[in-house]
Amino acid sequence: MKKEKVESLEQARAQIDVIDQGIIELIAARQFYVDQAVRFKRSVQDVQSPERVEAVISKIRLQAAEHGVNADIVERLYRDMIQHFIQRELKEIRP
Numbered sequence: 001m002k003k004e005k006v007e008s009l010e011q012a013r014a015q016i017d018v019i020d021q022g023i024i025e026l027i028a029a030r031q032f033y034v035d036q037a038v039r040f041k042r043s044v045q046d047v048q049s050p051e052r053v054e055a056v057i058s059k060i061r062l063q064a065a066e067h068g069v070n071a072d073i074v075e076r077l078y079r080d081m082i083q084h085f086i087q088r089e090l091k092e093i094r095p
Contacts, residue, residue: 046093057079061074061075
């Protein structure tokens with residue numbers, strides 16, 4: 001995404017609103033693919049997959065650092081999001 005200097009608080013807020021919309025759309029897309037992935041999982045262990053969670057966390061921490069973003073904040077956001085998706089998936093595989 002191209003970043004441009006703004007000339008007012010209103011312009012900054014307008015850009016933040018656009019970014020927020022994009023973040024929501026990306027989370028919705030991620031959820032769509034999580035919902036697809038659950039079809040290939042057969043057990044609670046497949047859903048919880050701690051090694052996959054840690055691999056994702058390691059990757060996003062590196063990406064955050066590359067972009068100059070606080071990796072701890074990004075990790076917390078991802079852990080919350082991942083936990084939500086795990087709970088969503090568990091509802092699908094449990095009778």
